Amino acid sequence: MKTVKLWDKEFRISYPATEIQADIAAMAKIMSTDLEKEDNPLFISVLNGSFIFTADIVRHFSFPCEVSFVKLSSYEGTSTTGTVNELIGLTESIKDRTVVILEDIVDTGITLGKLVETLKSYQPKAVKVATLLYKPESYKGSIKIDYIGKTIPNDFIVGYGLDYNGIGRNLADIYTLV
Numbered sequence: 001m002k003t004v005k006l007w008d009k010e011f012r013i014s015y016p017a018t019e020i021q022a023d024i025a026a027m028a029k030i031m032s033t034d035l036e037k038e039d040n041p042l043f044i045s046v047l048n049g050s051f052i053f054t055a056d057i058v059r060h061f062s063f064p065c066e067v068s069f070v071k072l073s074s075y076e077g078t079s080t081t082g083t084v085n086e087l088i089g090l091t092e093s094i095k096d097r098t099v100v101i102l103e104d105i106v107d108t109g110i111t112l113g114k115l116v117e118t119l120k121s122y123q124p125k126a127v128k129v130a131t132l133l134y135k136p137e138s139y140k141g142s143i144k145i146d147y148i149g150k151t152i153p154n155d156f157i158v159g160y161g162l163d164y165n166g167i168g169r170n171l172a173d174i175y176t177l178v
């Protein structure tokens, strides 16, 4: 069994690269059928974790589309309103366009909820969501997730863009904390 040590922790392979690629191909096929009818849909990739997933899935699309990268910075506001989430990097106008969020993983859904809320304030035609990984036991959100690569248990994973304290993003396979 393939394992990897990152900092102090041991991880075991749980989702090999070949399976990841097969799930992405299946997902991309369904997405293509839906999205090729749209006028130049915009894929919005959420950094950092989604960079590899984005590169792999968009190469399956043969219809005209755009790809953009955003980051959600969270910082503590000076008032009592708590955490403020700022969307960085969206330079395209999304008014009346179909946008598709590309996420590496949806866990509690807090990040996704905030992102969808912000994007909707710019009055797009539609906001769709695609995620490679989804943890249903942890999900507390109300946003419908349109496309899911794989449903996984509520364990901590690394690899394929996902990190543990900064390292592990470069691994081609996905590993679960032992």
Ligand code: 5GP
Residues within 6 Å of the ligand: 049, 104, 105, 106, 107, 108, 109, 110, 111, 112, 155, 156, 157, 158, 162, 163, 164
């Ligand atoms: P949420 O807001 O849905 O709880 O979490 C979203 C973010 O938390 C993801 O984009 C990812 O950065 C991080 N995350 C959630 N689960 C995992 C996990 O199992 N492993 C890693 N490395 N990051 C995770």
Ligand code: MG
Residues within 6 Å of the ligand: 046, 047, 048, 049, 050, 103, 104, 105
């Ligand atoms: Mg993410």
